[in-house]
Amino acid sequence: MAAPSMKDVAARAGVSLGTVSNVLNRPDMVAERTRKRVVDAIAELGFVRNESARQLRGGTSRTLAYVVLDARNPFFTDVAAGAQQVADAAGLALYLCDGGEDRARQAMYLDLLEQQRVEGILITPVDADDPRIAALAGRGTPVVVVDRGAGPDRCSVSVDDVLGGDLAVSHLLDAGHRRIAFVGGPRSIGQVADRITGAQQALARADAEPLTVLETQRLDVAEGRRAGERLAGLPTSRRPTAAFCANDMLALGLLQQAVRLGLRVPEDLAIVGYDDIEFAAAAAVPLTSVAQPRQLLGRTAAELMLAEARHAMGHVHEQRVFEPELVVRDSTRLRPLGGVA
Amino acid sequence: MAAPSMKDVAARAGVSLGTVSNVLNRPDMVAERTRKRVVDAIAELGFVRNESARQLRGGTSRTLAYVVLDARNPFFTDVAAGAQQVADAAGLALYLCDGGEDRARQAMYLDLLEQQRVEGILITPVDADDPRIAALAGRGTPVVVVDRGAGPDRCSVSVDDVLGGDLAVSHLLDAGHRRIAFVGGPRSIGQVADRITGAQQALARADAEPLTVLETQRLDVAEGRRAGERLAGLPTSRRPTAAFCANDMLALGLLQQAVRLGLRVPEDLAIVGYDDIEFAAAAAVPLTSVAQPRQLLGRTAAELMLAEARHAMGHVHEQRVFEPELVVRDSTRLRPLGGVA
DNA sequence: AGCCCACTTTGGAACGTTTCACAACGGCCC
């Protein structure tokens, strides 16, 4: 009843354990007749290699993982798709682990993955300074931080979020907005903090009111709706005329709720999102957004990880930084009125 | 340089191997002083448990996996979130594996997961009849098929896709449509086939033209756009007045492209999607869609899997079927004209 | 002083592989 092992296969085929191993690992150094007998025995018994034992002996796992900030955000699954391409090509399996914006769960995954001796870990951390990450790397597991810059003792791939925030808000300023809100949080997430910094930097160059920050608990659609309610509730005189959201999930929620509560977008409220996920272009009002090279991010991250895993010694950590790009759509564009077809 | 093992810890703490094991697994049966010494040694050496060895000895992996049809489809990440809840509660780790609508990749993951002796596998298969799935289950790995019905020798959770297709098309028929297209594919995917069946079943009850099937290669936004082009290219006299899409990704792509090419939705083309993903409600024209209880699906799947894993013997396979629900929004609703604000 | 007991600690077997040095077996050539 217990799962058959190589020993059982050997017994059944009337050969030694070593021979079974040879059939599995160096099939052409065993005579055709024996090979056949062993292969048959394997099939008859339904033998399945025990990866734990292999790994224990051999030391390597052919597996890598991407610990994602939130698997329900399409931005991250797009990044993951990029990493998957590289993993496929290298013959590695990629596991996606959903951190769910939850420190504890992320920590749990990191511990487990290290214990499992994966080849390497890509991670978009809840908290980039989590000492666990440094510890992991220190003990020899290749770690690449994704979508956040890292210090010189780690590889990272990121997009300049300060620049992104600046681009977004500069665009709004150019369009004449002077009272601008930022929607996003918690601030402890690095991307959020950087995007705020960028926004403020743009504001500082202009003659505008200071940034109103609507801090959220999470970066999802529901929180965006909640922000929409908060904004719509303000008296017109105090309501920001534009909102810059920390990501597209928030922006879509905000957009949806704003429209539902009777605000016109962009006339009453202009909206800029971040990430330019596929759904941004298809939104009620197509969403202006700061685009990041998602797949490239994922591919690069996986490549850096592989490089580190292969070279082990003498590996030089790289911090790749890409540039974001503003994609302007209707959510910030004043159109001639009544323009349906 | 090699990763330190329990043996190293034991040496450093001046105790035996067994004691280190006790500290790790039954801390309160070792004296406080010794425990402290061992804990310190662990910290000093940066010892990390080797999960392979543990598993080899102990036999169990505390891990489960969900092999998803396509991780970029928010429907599946929502299902996964449901499964994650249950996994968290049970103290298991959940790995997401992206099948990418690719048979070979899915097969690769199944093999690997079995070799890894995961506690169980949830899977939304590219091909529900893949013999590999039966084989897996036959050898004792608990398998739950998600979003597809299964035979009596397997657990499954699904939503009645035939009914869903019927609901969607009945709704269109009620709205007066007589020339209806189905967008989706490939047909080898069970959900697609069932939804077509449902659609045809509704049509058979009405006096309408047979279903025009626009078969796609994949179920993503890009293919939806392509379908939009195809539809818009048809002469008005032959163009369907309504499209039922196999999922919301397709529907959103179709919607986007149709609007871009000057078709009004729903006046020139009504659209019904499937899954009611979060972005459907936020679309350019809020999307009518067939909703499935996504999280519930995931939770139930994980629970069935756990039940099977725990009971091993005497487990009775269950096939849970849920009912879909039509959510009507603007993409099929003829409104009074000019209805802004 | 001698016993018993409870509490700690120890040593070694076992889990299922891979790897490696070496044995067995023909066959060939001189």
Added chain:
DNA sequence: GGGCCGTTGTGAAACGTTCCAAAGTGGGCT
């Protein structure tokens, strides 16, 4: 007919844990 070789197959060690039976320690009681 003996020595050699190449081809196949074998056996045992090792990987890092967990678990268990058994040994060691000391204190309290008689």
